[in-house]
Amino acid sequence: MPSPTLNTIETRIRRLQRRLANVGNMRPGTLGVQYRHPAEKKGAFYQISYTRKGRSRSEYVRPENLPAVRREIAAYHRFNSLVDRLLDLSIQASRIRYGARGAHLVTHPART
Numbered sequence: 147m148p149s150p151t152l153n154t155i156e157t158r159i160r161r162l163q164r165r166l167a168n169v170g171n172m173r174p175g176t177l178g179v180q181y182r183h184p185a186e187k188k189g190a191f192y193q194i195s196y197t198r199k200g201r202s203r204s205e206y207v208r209p210e211n212l213p214a215v216r217r218e219i220a221a222y223h224r225f226n227s228l229v230d231r232l233l234d235l236s237i238q239a240s241r242i243r244y245g246a247r248g249a250h251l252v253t254h255p256a257r258t
Contacts, residue, residue: 155239162232169228171214172221174198177207194219 150158175196182189192207194215207215 150238152239152242155235155242159232159235159239162228162235166225166228166232169221169225171218172225173215173218174222175219177212177215177219 175194179190180193193204195204
């Protein structure tokens with residue numbers, strides 16, 4: 147399969163940028179169920195746990211807010227996925243641009 151052209155990659159980048167602009171409200175974390183009486187699994191309530199700026203947090207989530215919090219968590223995952231793809235394409239475009247100008251790029255294997 148031939149390598150994509152710079153124009154093709156830049157078109158994909160613009161498409162991803164538009165999608166990023168439409169992600170909406172988001173928040174990191176995982177949603178879990180806790181129990182006030184764990185042995186009997188009674189008194190269930192929802193809690194969101196996340197780490198931000200090196201600090202772990204857990205917050206109670208009211209039942210009526212569950213759908214919105216789930217959407218925000220999904221949007222956060224979508225955002226991260228889009229950013230990851232955008233970075234891959236940006237690196238690829240950069241390599242094509244620099245290669246076309248005769249610059250020498252050296253890629254080093256990841257250190258283990």
